[in-house]
Amino acid sequence: MDTTKNISNPYTVTECKTFILPVRDVIDLLGGKWRLPIIIALSFKNHRFKELERQIEGITPRMLSKVLKDLEINGLVNRDVFKTTPITVEYSLTDYGKSLDKVIETVREWGLTHRQKIINK
C-alpha cells in the first residue's frame, strides 16, 4: 500500500475499488471450501479425477468437477485426456498455477504467526 498517501486519504471511492479488485480476484480464487485443497494436492503431483476424489476426503464429484473447471478457465490447471479404455484424465498445475505457490507461502507465514497469537489469548 502507498503509505505516502495515507495521511489525508486522497483516494476516491472509485480508486479504492480499483485497488481492491485484483486482491479480491485472488481471494476468490483461493476461497471456497475446496479450491485450496485441490490446488495443494495438484502442487504435490498430477492427479486423475478419481485420485483427487479419494485424496480430498469429503469432496463430491460434483464439486470436484466444478472447481477443476473453474481453475482451468483461470489458467491454473491443465486437463489432459488420454484415450485409453476406459478413458483417463490427468489434471496438473500450469506453470502459472505453480506461481501461486509463492503467494500462498506468504499468506501461510502470516497465518502461522496469527494462529500463535490467537491461541495465546
Added chain:
Amino acid sequence: MDTTKNISNPYTVTECKTFILPVRDVIDLLGGKWRLPIIIALSFKNHRFKELERQIEGITPRMLSKVLKDLEINGLVNRDVFKTTPITVEYSLTDYGKSLDKVIETVREWGLTHRQKIINK
C-alpha cells in the same frame, strides 16, 4: 511450500490439512464482501462508525458492526470509545492489522498480472 517433498507426495492427508489451516485462516479473514473494503479504509485513516458507513458504499450498519467485531476479535482492529455526547467510537488498525498490508500487497501484485492474463484471452 516445501518443494523438496513434492516429488512423491509423502504428505499424509492430515499433514495436508495442517498445511492448509493457516492459509485458510487468512483467506477467511480477507474473504467475504466487506472485510477488504473495511481494512483498506482503516489503513488510510481512523474512522468512526458512521464515517465508515458513508465511505463504504452499500454496506448496512448490520454488516459493518458484524465485521468490525470480528476484526476486533482477531486483533486487527482497535475500538476506542469516547464519552462525548453523543458518544463517538473510533476504529483503527492495530500495528498487527497493519502488518497485513505486506500480505495484501503480495496478493495484489499477483492479482494484477492475473487480470492482465485473463483480459488478454
Added chain:
DNA sequence: CGGGATCCATCGAGATACTG
C-alpha cells in the same frame, strides 16, 4: 472412469425498523 442432473439444506448478506 469421468463426470452431469436434480433436489435440498445451510449460511452469508440485504432490507427495514428500532433502541440507548
Added chain:
DNA sequence: CAGTATCTCGATGGATCCCG
C-alpha cells in the same frame, strides 16, 4: 451517533442418482 433485531432471499455446497 452507534449500533441491534427480524425477516427474507440468493448463492454455496451436500446428497443422490444417472450416463457414455
